[in-house]
Amino acid sequence: xxxxxxxxxxxxxxxxxxxxxxxxxxxxxxxxxxxxxxxxxxxxxxxxxxxxxxxxxxxxxxxxxxxxxxxxxxxxxxxxxxxxxxxxxxxxxxxxxxxxxxxxxxxxxxxxxxxxxxxxxxxxxxxxxxxxxxxxxxxxxxxxxxxxxxxxxxxxxxxxxxxxxxxxxxxxxxxxxxxxxxxxxxxxxxxxxxxxxxxxxxxxxxxxxxxxxxxxxxxxxxxxxxxxxxxxxxxxxxxxxxxxxxxxxxxxxxxxxxxxxxxxxxxxxxxxxxxxxxxxxxxxxxxxxxxxxxxxxxxxxxxxxxxxxxxxxxxxxxxxxxxxxxxxxxxxxxxxxxxxxxxxxxxxxxxxxxxxxxxxxxxxxxxxxxxxxxxxxxxxxxxxxxxxxxxxxxxxxxxxxxxxxxxxxxxxxxxxxxxxxxxxxxxxxxxxxxxxxxxxxxxxxxxxxxxxxxxxxxxxxxxxxxxxxxxxxxxxxxxxxxxxxxxxxxxxxxxxxxxxxxxxxxxxxxxxxxxxxxxxxxxxxxxxxxxxxxxxxxxxxxxxxxxxxxxxxxxxxxxxxxxxxxxxxxxxxxxxxxxxxxxxxxxxxxxxxxxxxxxxxx
Numbered sequence: 001x002x003x004x005x006x007x008x009x010x011x012x013x014x015x016x017x018x019x020x021x022x023x024x025x026x027x028x029x030x031x032x033x034x035x036x037x038x039x040x041x042x043x044x045x046x047x048x049x050x051x052x053x054x055x056x057x058x059x060x061x062x063x064x065x066x067x068x069x070x071x072x073x074x075x076x077x078x079x080x081x082x083x084x085x086x087x088x089x090x091x092x093x094x095x096x097x098x099x100x101x102x103x104x105x106x107x108x109x110x111x112x113x114x115x116x117x118x119x120x121x122x123x124x125x126x127x128x129x130x131x132x133x134x135x136x137x138x139x140x141x142x143x144x145x146x147x148x149x150x151x152x153x154x155x156x157x158x159x160x161x162x163x164x165x166x167x168x169x170x171x172x173x174x175x176x177x178x179x180x181x182x183x184x185x186x187x188x189x190x191x192x193x194x195x196x197x198x199x200x201x202x203x204x205x206x207x208x209x210x211x212x213x214x215x216x217x218x219x220x221x222x223x224x225x226x227x228x229x230x231x232x233x234x235x236x237x238x239x240x241x242x243x244x245x246x247x248x249x250x251x252x253x254x255x256x257x258x259x260x261x262x263x264x265x266x267x268x269x270x271x272x273x274x275x276x277x278x279x280x281x282x283x284x285x286x287x288x289x290x291x292x293x294x295x296x297x298x299x300x301x302x303x304x305x306x307x308x309x310x311x312x313x314x315x316x317x318x319x320x321x322x323x324x325x326x327x328x329x330x331x332x333x334x335x336x337x338x339x340x341x342x343x344x345x346x347x348x349x350x351x352x353x354x355x356x357x358x359x360x361x362x363x364x365x366x367x368x369x370x371x372x373x374x375x376x377x378x379x380x381x382x383x384x385x386x387x388x389x390x391x392x393x394x395x396x397x398x399x400x401x402x403x404x405x406x407x408x409x410x411x412x413x414x415x416x417x418x419x420x421x422x423x424x425x426x427x428x429x430x431x432x433x434x435x436x437x438x439x440x441x442x443x444x445x446x447x448x449x450x451x452x453x454x455x456x457x458x459x460x461x462x463x464x465x466x467x468x469x470x471x472x473x474x475x476x477x478x479x480x481x482x483x484x485x486x487x488x489x490x491x492x493x494x495x496x497x498x499x500x501x502x503x504x505x506x507x508x509x510x511x512x513x514x515x516x517x518x519x520x521x522x523x524x525x526x527x528x529x530x531x532x533x534x535x536x537x538x539x540x541x542x543x544x545x546x547x548x549x550x551x552x553x554x555x556x557x558x559x560x561x562x563x564x565x566x567x568x569x570x571x572x573x574x575x576x577x578x579x580x581x582x583x584x585x586x587x588x589x590x591x592x593x594x595x596x597x598x599x600x601x602x
Contacts, residue, residue, distance in 0.1 A: 127410065272295055310339070360380035
């Protein structure tokens with residue numbers, strides 16, 4: 001293998017698995033260290049720089065950072081990254097004077113944004129401080145999009161939504177509520193300099209089975225039903241409820257049913273549990289509330305008596321599974337489940353009946369807009385998409401990242417700069433050495449198990465729709481959980497010219513991640529390490545030739561716990577622990593491109 005190019009920011013970025021896995025690349029280890037120091041406001045601001053909604057996401061994020069957390073490789077469970085985000089949000093001081101501020105002077109550019117959800121709000125967050133006039137058109141009477149209408153208040157309190165959305169809208173966003181856009185052609189005719197579509201995926205999927213139309217009064221589309229609950233249009237449901245589907249929306253539907261008076265709620269899953277789309281913690285919370293999850297049942301028919309829904313008939317399924325994939329499917333019987341109401345939560349789709357098909361915005365065969373995955377521009381110049389409206393349903397953190405990237409494109413577009421011109425990521429490294437055996441970070445391995453979230457007791461959580469179930473971590477839990485972080489952004493940096501091949505680092509390494517050996521191809525090297533490097537998704541570090549013997553130092557980044565023992569033990573300081581700081585560029589950082597890029601564009 002060639003020596004590892006540690007000048008490429010992606011190398012050390014990928015070692016920080018949580019930050020690499022987060023779509024918005026939030027500096028997770030840094031904000032956890034700040035929480036450990038009691039600096040909650042600072043931790044909140046580190047969060048907000050990238051993810052914009054720390055208090056919201058600290059409650060409802062899909063947590064792409066946690067499955068890749070390095071702690072999960074040396075322990076049973078990852079660090080509670082998402083819940084620590086909430087700790088920073090819940091305990092921060094007044095941070096309004098640290099937030100982005102509206103530009104003192106407008107730049108004369110007007111941006112129209114359709115939908116007041118997380119993607120559009122992120123665009124506003126990035127562009128209003130640069131002088132843009134941002135006008136947001138929202139069909140509902142309040143902003144927030146799916147965060148407001150589809151996530152129940154017992155998971156995401158209204159006051160948290162209002163606070164973090166207000167940080168953005170209070171900058172002077174022209175927020176036009178109860179204002180549905182019915183024609184893109186008409187909106188374009190109003191002369192906006194750019195348009196951003198962040199209207200989400202507002203159409204719930206149907207289940208067309210025998211009896212569907214006749215039983216319509218008691219069959220509900222999940223996302224529409226949740227919206228009706230959020231705005232007080234629905235306040236009750238039958239005693240026996242079936243939820244069709246097993247994603248996160250289905251979990252919100254089944255738990256909402258209990259709060260509307262249902263006594264017997266079943267979630268009906270067509271496949272085995274290993275194929276569920278819902279997050280594990282969502283399933284656990286539902287089952288804690290005595291929701292029954294029934295697997296291997298495929299909907300077949302809605303059953304009626306005297307014109308009223310009384311049950312559903314299902315095919316009982318059987319599957320052959322090999323290596324995590326279904327290889328064969330069989331129907332082995334039928335079963336009827338009685339019910340008073342059914343909620344369909346089998347997916348969501350984009351819906352653009354208001355976008356005319358003759359204005360240069362092209363769609364694929366699934367009626368999804370053709371959107372560039374880097375610039376977020378559609379096939380019509382100046383019209384951008386983001387969030388669920390761009391590539392279909394994902395989650396809030398993805399929509400936030402879409403908003404950041406679209407804001408860069410809009411900023412360039414409005415200045416006549418190619419929207420493909422984007423600043424590269426940057427990486428700074430700074431030694432954490434403070435003295436002999438002293439480091440500026442806590443590097444003792446804590447073998448504590450992941451803290452368990454405290455919940456409101458079952459007997460009281462159903463009394464009000466707005467009773468938040470999760471209570472957050474108490475101070476003792478916070479103190480324990482922050483120490484579980486392995487400080488993956490404190491990198492082990494090697495200086496091959498200083499190494500004398502004494503093997504001291506190899507002898508002291510607790511995870512056997514270091515090896516001095518002869519050169520070879522990657523597959524060969526991985527097999528010859530002190531502990532074979534079997535995770536091919538994680539890089540191995542390869543040094544240049546060492547001056548003593550011409551051998552190389554190899555490090556398996558997969559199992560390193562960043563304890564610093566190699567650097568402490570090394571007699572020549574060939575190893576050092578250095579904090580890596582990833583530089584992510586936002587719209588405001590592209591202002592420096594103006595002169596040279598305009599010249600290039602012209």
